[in-house]
Amino acid sequence: MAAQKLRLALIQFTVGSDKAANLNKICSLVKQTCLDHKPNIVALPECCNSPFGHEYFNEYAESIVDGPSVKMFSSVAKENKIFLVAGSVPEKGNDGKLFNTTTVFNPDGNHISTFRKVHLFDIDVKGKFSFQESKTLTAGDSLATFSAYGWKIGLGICYDIRFAEMAQLYSRAGCKLLIYPAAFSMATGPYHWEILTRGRALDNQCYVAAVSPSRCLTASFVAYGHSIVVNPWGEIVTKADETDKTIVADIDLNYLEEVRETIPISKQKKTEVFEKFQKEI
Numbered sequence: 228m229a230a231q232k233l234r235l236a237l238i239q240f241t242v243g244s245d246k247a248a249n250l251n252k253i254c255s256l257v258k259q260t261c262l263d264h265k266p267n268i269v270a271l272p273e274c275c276n277s278p279f280g281h282e283y284f285n286e287y288a289e290s291i292v293d294g295p296s297v298k299m300f301s302s303v304a305k306e307n308k309i310f311l312v313a314g315s316v317p318e319k320g321n322d323g324k325l326f327n328t329t330t331v332f333n334p335d336g337n338h339i340s341t342f343r344k345v346h347l348f349d350i351d352v353k354g355k356f357s358f359q360e361s362k363t364l365t366a367g368d369s370l371a372t373f374s375a376y377g378w379k380i381g382l383g384i385c386y387d388i389r390f391a392e393m394a395q396l397y398s399r400a401g402c403k404l405l406i407y408p409a410a411f412s413m414a415t416g417p418y419h420w421e422i423l424t425r426g427r428a429l430d431n432q433c434y435v436a437a438v439s440p441s442r443c444l445t446a447s448f449v450a451y452g453h454s455i456v457v458n459p460w461g462e463i464v465t466k467a468d469e470t471d472k473t474i475v476a477d478i479d480l481n482y483l484e485e486v487r488e489t490i491p492i493s494k495q496k497k498t499e500v501f502e503k504f505q506k507e508i
């Protein structure tokens with residue numbers, strides 16, 4: 228039986244260039260969040276132990292089996308008795324390949340899920356902003372979920388939120404909450420962040436949470452901020468501005484089911500028409 232309600236906390240903070248300082252900050256912010264709000268699940272931003280950028284990925288990358296960051300995440304989850312969606316970190320795989328990777332820990336401190344960013348952030352907004360994440364990182368090749376108090380939760384990282392089919396697959400697999408550690412750019416975030424989070428929630432009639440680092444104007448990559456939780460009706464439950472903020476939302480299974488009964492799109496979907504068209508194209 229799934230818990231009717233879960234409390235979710237997203238910690239948006241300024242990620243600096245000192246890895247140990249970032250990890251210490253995470254420890255104290257999670258502790259304070261748990262004291263203040265007693266959440267069941269805490270989520271951190273994309274690249275939570277390292278600045279975002281090609282010049283950092285290799286230097287900051289570490290093993291997700293026994294590196295210092297995962298050891299710290301495990302003890303933080305255990306000490307605070309929470310599920311910790313540990314943002315993402317640059318991961319050095321066995322073969323030396325680098326990934327952008329989310330790890331999840333349960334309240335016993337066990338590492339229970341791993342997601343490697345599937346869609347790398349390769350874009351060129353002409354004359355304004357360009358980034359080719361694939362220059363240094365390798366894409367993950369699988370999707371990942373985890374279970375917390377009977378809720379199935381799907382994982383993606385940042386650019387992955389642009390791929391509607393991925394969220395639909397999670398929804399079809401029974402996920403009722405999607406969590407995206409993310410660091411949207413200033414060229415795209417102001418235009419797309421809210422639409423994408425609300426769109427994925429509305430399409431799939433599920434909760435969507437996206438958690439960003441704070442905006443730091445002196446960083447080489449300036450993140451948009453605005454961490455957000457959206458409900459299955461497509462409404463914003465809570466949203467940060469661009470500064471250091473912890474936001475908290477109670478997510479509710481009854482409400483989700485009510486939305487799905489009110490507008491029963493998953494039952495009404497004409498899969499056979501889609502399949503027929505797919506054969507024609």
Ligand SMILES: NC(=O)CC(=O)C(=O)O
Binds near residue numbers: 412
């Ligand atoms: N940083 C990202 O991966 C994605 C992003 O900024 C965007 O999609 O826009």
